[in-house]
Amino acid sequence: MLSPEFIGGSEDPVALVESCYRAVEMLLATHTARGLLIPRPWVDHPYGEEEITLLEEELLPAMAGFLERVEAIDQAIEADQEAEVAAHQAAAAAGLR
16 A cells, blocks of 8 residues: 555555656656656666657556546546435425425
């Protein structure tokens, strides 16, 4: 489990994925535009063209799909909550009459 300190004081893992997605996009944009390799400090071998292509073609779409699905789930939850609030308000209004 990630500690709140690790994810910037937030306990929202989706925010962490969003932040990582933006960071990878920016890293790819800045390095590939200049033809630079992406350093990997944990091993003595930077990401080269093949690894960068995998990040662009596999990782980013997977992360984007995850974020899109979370958004769809959140919208469904919000719609259910709005319907519940409307039902309670209608019931309260009917009880006042």
